[in-house]
Amino acid sequence: MHSFGYRANALLTFSITILALMCAMASVSDNFNTPTTSAQVQVLNINWFQKQPNGNDEVSMTLNISADLQSLFTWNTKQVFVFLAAEYETPKNSLNQISLWDGIIPTKEHAKFWIHTSNKYRFIDQGSNLRGKEYNLTMHWHVMPKTGKMSADKIVMPGYRLPVEYR
Amino acid sequence: MGWVADTLHSVTSIQLRELFNHFISLGLIVTSALVIWKVLICVSGCQSPVVVVISASMEPGFGRGDILFLHTSKDPIRAGDIVVYNIDGKDIPIVHRVIEVRERQNTEEAYILTKGDNNPSDDRVMYNPGQKWLQEHHIMGRAVGFLPYVGWVTIIMTDIPVLKYILIGALGLLVLTMKE
The missing domain is CATH 1.10.287 (Helix Hairpins)
Structure with a gap:
């Protein structure tokens, strides 16, 4: 009844239960955080804008991205993955969603940032629809927890327009 | 007698x-x-609701040995989602992030491109030769939950198979010899 095996078993079961409970509570506590975030993106320059030999439009741009995501961080946050996507509609596709830039924010101290960058991933259309195209820039973020449920949200910034002519 | x-x-x-x-x-x-x-x-709603991360391609978010809980829903897949996909003819599922989505106007078919957060380039090199996009049937699920380190048990057991039999044997013996 009180053998070593029984005691070891009871101790192990108890500690695993407590650990699981603590993980669950840490994850639940994230729900009490209501973040307020802000983001601004400026397209400073269209570096070049042309039609590839295969007929697809490609554009390269310089962006100024600034955001304040500090309120996303709680004690259960491991990192925040943030990315900026261009979103637009064409006759062929009801949705085109292209990531232009992304970054990993490791701590709250780095969560208020601004960056001056050209697009990290290529902005290519499936076809030749980009001239004069109106598009949204959307700042997405993905909160990765130390343990438990992951969450994501976004800020949509509408009303950007590409130039009418290639350059 | x-x-x-x-x-x-x-x-x-x-x-x-x-x-x-x-x-x-x-x-x-x-x-x-x-x-x-x-x-x-x-x-x-997934065939395999739990996956163990076995590569470092999503570091520092997910490391080797972490566990992900998957979910399948009708919601369309969008950029930023972390999906688990399986390339035709390969049996190791991969956990990566969606960076590009093209959804067709009439059929609503989605064409998806993925990338590991820690990889320098997108996943086209890992797809089959000539394959440019993932489609819905490649996707096994979307990661919704995260539990660190627990998956090391299975990684160690697949690396050292003898350990698996020893553990199963020991557990079986323990149950069979336990006194009420």
Whole structure:
């Protein structure tokens, strides 16, 4: 009844239960955080804008991205993955969603940032629809927890327009 | 001589009963594990609701040995989602992030491109030759939950298979020899 095996078993079961409970509570506590975030993106320059030999439009741009995501961080946050996507509609596709830039924010101290960058991933259309195209820039973020449920949200910034002519 | 036979019978029947008891409790453990797994499949809508991360391609978000809980829903897949996909003809599922989505106007078919957060370039090099996009049938699920380190148990067991048999044997022996 009180053998070593029984005691070891009871101790192990108890500690695993407590650990699981603590993980669950840490994850639940994230729900009490209501973040307020802000983001601004400026397209400073269209570096070049042309039609590839295969007929697809490609554009390269310089962006100024600034955001304040500090309120996303709680004690259960491991990192925040943030990315900026261009979103637009064409006759062929009801949705085109292209990531232009992304970054990993490791701590709250780095969560208020601004960056001056050209697009990290290529902005290519499936076809030749980009001239004069109106598009949204959307700042997405993905909160990765130390343990438990992951969450994501976004800020949509509408009303950007590409130039009418290639350059 | 009757009492000898009686005693012998009572002794064997007790042992037999104990043996049955042990087998039943062993069976209960195995079946409850199965029930939990099947319930997880029902709730998540995934064939394999839990995956273990085996590569460092999503560092520092997910490291080797972390566990991800998957979910399948009707919601369309969008950029930023972390999906688990399986390339035709390869049997190791991959957990990466969606960076590009093209959804067709009439059929609503989605063409998806993925990338590991820690990889320098997108996943087209990992797809089959000539394959440029993932489609819905490649996607096994979307990661919704995260539990660190627990997956090391399975990684160690697949790396050193002997350990698996030793562990199963020891557990079985423990259950069978346990006194009430």
